[in-house]
Amino acid sequence: MSKGIGRRTFLRGTLGGAAVSIGLPFLDVFLNTNGDAMAATGAPLPRRFGTWFFGCGMNPSRWDPSTEGTDWTLTPELMPIEPMREHMNILSGYSVLLNGEANQVHRTGVFGSLCGGAPKSTDSVEGPTLDVLISDAVGTRTRFRSLEMAATGNPRHSNSLRDASNINPAETSALGLYTRIFGPGFADPNAAEFTPDPNVLLRKSALSIVTEDRKRLERQLGHNDRARLDQYFTALRQLEQQLVLQLKKPPPLEACSIPGAPVDLPADTEIDNVIGNHALMAQVLALALACDQTRVFNMQFSDRASSLRMPGTTDTHHTLTHEEPRDPLLGYQPKATVFVQKSMEAWTQFAQILHAVPEGDGTLLDNCLVMAHSETSEANTHSVVGMPFMTAGRAGGRIRTGVHVSGAGETCSRVGLTLQQAMGLNVGQWGTDQNQTDRAISEILV
Numbered sequence: 001m002s003k004g005i006g007r008r009t010f011l012r013g014t015l016g017g018a019a020v021s022i023g024l025p026f027l028d029v030f031l032n033t034n035g036d037a038m039a040a041t042g043a044p045l046p047r048r049f050g051t052w053f054f055g056c057g058m059n060p061s062r063w064d065p066s067t068e069g070t071d072w073t074l075t076p077e078l079m080p081i082e083p084m085r086e087h088m089n090i091l092s093g094y095s096v097l098l099n100g101e102a103n104q105v106h107r108t109g110v111f112g113s114l115c116g117g118a119p120k121s122t123d124s125v126e127g128p129t130l131d132v133l134i135s136d137a138v139g140t141r142t143r144f145r146s147l148e149m150a151a152t153g154n155p156r157h158s159n160s161l162r163d164a165s166n167i168n169p170a171e172t173s174a175l176g177l178y179t180r181i182f183g184p185g186f187a188d189p190n191a192a193e194f195t196p197d198p199n200v201l202l203r204k205s206a207l208s209i210v211t212e213d214r215k216r217l218e219r220q221l222g223h224n225d226r227a228r229l230d231q232y233f234t235a236l237r238q239l240e241q242q243l244v245l246q247l248k249k250p251p252p253l254e255a256c257s258i259p260g261a262p263v264d265l266p267a268d269t270e271i272d273n274v275i276g277n278h279a280l281m282a283q284v285l286a287l288a289l290a291c292d293q294t295r296v297f298n299m300q301f302s303d304r305a306s307s308l309r310m311p312g313t314t315d316t317h318h319t320l321t322h323e324e325p326r327d328p329l330l331g332y333q334p335k336a337t338v339f340v341q342k343s344m345e346a347w348t349q350f351a352q353i354l355h356a357v358p359e360g361d362g363t364l365l366d367n368c369l370v371m372a373h374s375e376t377s378e379a380n381t382h383s384v385v386g387m388p389f390m391t392a393g394r395a396g397g398r399i400r401t402g403v404h405v406s407g408a409g410e411t412c413s414r415v416g417l418t419l420q421q422a423m424g425l426n427v428g429q430w431g432t433d434q435n436q437t438d439r440a441i442s443e444i445l446v
Contacts, residue, residue, distance in 0.1 A: 024217075024229070024232075024291060025228065025229075025232050025290040025291055025357075025359070026045060026290070026292075026359055026360060027221065027225040027228055027229065028222065028224050028225050028228070029221060029222070029225050031045075031360055034361060035360040035361035036360050036361050044396055045359065045360050045367050045396060046138070046292060046295055046367065046396075047138065047295070047367055047368070047369065047395050047396045047398070047423060047424070048289050048294075048295045048296065048297070048364075048367060048368045048369070049130075049131065049134045049135075049138070049295065049296050049297075049368070049369050049370075049395075049419070049423050050131070050296065050297040050298060050299065050368065050369075050370040050371070051114070051130070051131055051159070051160075051297075051298045051299070051370070051371050051372075051373065052299045052301065052347060052350060052370055052371070052372040052373075053110070053159060053298070053299070053300045053301065053302070053304075053372070053373060053374065053375075054301045054302050054306070054343040054346075054347070054372070054373075054374050055106075055302040055303050055304050055305060055306030055307075055308075055317065055318070055374060055375060056302070056305065056306040056317050056318055056321055056336075056339065056374065056375075056376065056379040057340075057374045057375070057376040057377050057378060057379045057383075057387065057388060058077050058340045058374070058377065058378075058388050059077060059332045059337060059340065059378060060092075060377050060378060060386055061331070061332075062075055062076045062077045062332060062337075063075055063077040063078060063092070063340070063388055064092040064093065064386070064406070065078070065090060065092065065404045067404070068403075068404050068405060068406055068443075069403065069404065069443075070402050070403055070404075072090070072404040077337070077340050077341065077344060078090065078344065079344075080341065080344040080345040080347075080348050081344060081347065081348050081390075083348060083352065084348050084351045084352060084355065084392065085402060086401060086402045087351060087355060087365060087392055087393065087394075087401050087402075088351065088390055088391060088392045088401060088402070089390065089391045089392075089399070089400075089401055089402070089403045089404070089405070089444050090389075090390055090403075090404040090405070091389035091390065091391070091404075091405050091407065091415055091441065091444075092386065092388065092389070092404065092405075092406050092407065093386045093406040093407035093408050093409060093410070094386070094387060094389055094407035094409075094410060094411065094412035094414065094415055095384055095385040095386060095387060095407070095409050095410070095411065095412060096108055096109055096112030096113065096118050096384040096387070096411070096412055096435065097118070097411050097434045097435050098118055098384070098434075099118075099433060099434045101118040101119070101120055103382060103384055104119060104122055105305075105376075105382040106304040106305040106375050106376070106382070107119065107122070107304065107375070108375075108384055109374070109375035109376050109384040109387055110159050110304055110373070110374075110375035111125045111126070111129075111159070112126075112384065112412065112435065113373055113375075113387065113389075113412045113415070113416065114129040114130050114131075114159060114416070115127050115128070115129055115130075116413045116416055116430050116431035116432055116435055116436070117413075117431055117432030117433055117435045117436075118433075118435065123164055124164055125161065125163065125164050126432045127163075127432075128161070128162045128163070129159060129160055129161055129162075130371075130416050130419060130420070131146060131160050131296050131297075131298050132146075132160065132161070132162050132168075133420065133425070134296055134419075134420065134423050134425065135295075135296040137423070137424065137425050138295050138296065138423060138424070139294065139295050139296045142292055142293060142294050142295055143293045143294065144181075144288070144293055144294040145294070145296065146160065146168065146294060146296035146297060146298065147171065147177070147285065147288065147294045147296075147297045147298075148160050148168045148169065148170040148171065148297070148298045148300075149170055149171050149172075149177060149281045149285065149297070149298070149299050149300065150170035150171070150172055150300040150303070151274045151275075151277045151278035151281060151299070151300060151301050151302070152172075152268065152269050152274055152300065152302060152303050152307065152308075153172045153173065153268035153269070153273075153274075153277065154170075154172060154303065155169040155170050155171075155172050156169070156170075157170055157300045157303040157304075158170040158298065158300065159298065159300070159304075160298045168298075170298075170300060171281070173277060173281075174243060174277060174280030174281045174283070174284055175243050177281055177284045177285070178239070178240075178243055178284050181284065181287075181288045181293055182236075205237065205240055214233075217229075228358065231358070232287070232290070235283070235287065235357075236287060239280070239283050239284065239287070243280070269302075269307045269308055269309055269316070270308075270309055270310075270311055271308050271309065271310055271311070271339070271342055272311060274301070274302065274308060275342065275346060278299070278301055278346055278349075278350070279346075279349060279353070281299070282299070282349070282350050282353045282354075283353055285297055285299070286353050286354055286356075286357050286364060287357075289354070289357075289364060289368070290357050290359065290364055299350065301343060301346050301347070301350075302317070302339075302343065304375050305318045305375075306318050306339060306379075308339055308342075310338070315335075317336060317339040318379070320333060320335050320336035320339075321333065321336045321379035321380050322379075322380060324336050326380075333380070336379070347372050347390070347392075350370075350392075351365060351370070351392040351393075354368055354370075354392075354393070365392060365393045365394075366393060366394050366396070366397075367393070367394075367395070367396045368392070368393035368395070369391060369392075369393050369394075369395035369398075369399060369419060369422055369423060370391065370392045370393055371389065371390070371391055371415070371419055372388075372389070372390040372391070372392070373387065373388065373389050373390075374387060374388055375387075385409060386407075386409065387412060389412065389415050391419075391444070395422045395423065397446060398422045398423075398424075398445065398446050399422050399444055399445065399446060400443070400444050400445070400446050401444075403443055403444050405441055405443045405444065410437075411431060411434070411435045411436075411437055412435075413430055413431030413435045413436065413437045414437050414439055414440065414441055415441065416430055416431070417429065417430040417431070417437055417438075417439070417440050418440040418441040418444065418445060421440050421445065422445060
């Protein structure tokens with residue numbers, strides 16, 4: 001390893017008297033000759049864990065594959081994942097088992113999945129969520145223990161919690177997430193509140209602030225690392241340029257008129273806005289993961305009881321699942337099902353963004369394990385039987401991908417136990433009461 005360059009090297013500068021630091025991706029100079037472990041310690045590249053949530057489920061007959069193993073056929077509602085199929089797993093048929101507990105609609109499914117047991121009351125959960133358990137083990141040495149994001153623009157749209165009274169609020173915009181990660185790295189601990197000014201930061205650009213440190217570092221790197229660093233800086237600058245547009249007032253349009261505000265619905269739950277915000281937040285997150293700023297994250301594409309809506313209407317996804325008639329020929333609700341399609345497209349895009357970042361001898365996604373899930377199977381009946389689960393990434397070689405496994409009604413705690421073991425936690429059983437299990441899903445574990 002070159003003298004003076006270590007894994008904890010940061011590019012530094014100052015802005016308005018505050019320190020700004022930018023982490024570095026895992027360059028060849030940090031790695032062994034195989035590109036799969038740290039040169040200094042022999043430790044493998046870090047594994048990251050994340051959740052990706054979409055509300056109001058799917059149509060089981062159109063989502064669940066009919067065959068298991070690797071030779072399964074894409075169903076209509078899984079068609080969008082085709083480009084990333086070999087990097088994903090489909091886990092169908094897993095349920096939150098109830099034994100006298102009420103099915104608290106839009107709540108039992110998500111916290112039963114994330115906490116390993118059906119909540120016994122409307123204000124209780126059965127312990128920390130999966131991401132908190134995993135961050136306790138792998139997230140204590142990074143700048144951020146975890147990052148929570150809500151593409152819907154509502155900080156309360158978060159499923160991450162240590163207990164019912166300690167919920168981790170979500171970042172609500174790509175700009176806010178960028179400012180948090182790449183903004184001034186030091187805040188006065190005595191200040192009552194600290195809010196970096198994105199206008200100042202983006203006008204200057206984080207990259208221009210650390211120019212001198214960047215030049216010094218590049219003089220010490222080989223050709224491949226300089227190219228890798230240039231790719232990283234290009235991605236960061238392109239992202240900054242996209243975010244700058246959010247700071248500018250759009251030009252007036254004579255034909256544009258402001259419609260009446262939808263009742264009780266924030267404007268940013270319009271599907272196109274959510275998709276755009278989600279994509280930008282995923283790009284910021286990918287850079288944060290590549291620079292080891294965090295190893296645990298939670299992305300909410302839509303909220304529980306999905307409030308997503310199409311442009312020009314106040315009808316939400318959730319409303320449609322209950323009020324739209326089922327088409328007698330199609331056998332499902334076509335307008336509501338559009339949101340399932342959009343969700344699967346967004347999930348695929350999220351995985352593609354992580355997969356596009358080179359890391360070591362593979363990609364960032366190869367060193368991630370992301371669980372996509374919902375709070376119900378069929379939203380019309382609020383069912384917590386046969387809920388949809390998917391994973392993306394190989395967890396640094398601990399997960400086999402391209403597989404479909406059917407749980408056939410077994411507890412979804414098997415999913416959570418498997419993910420914890422893949423992330424290196426020493427846990428032999430997980431879950432509570434009838435949802436407790438000691439059976440991991442061996443079909444996807446390496």
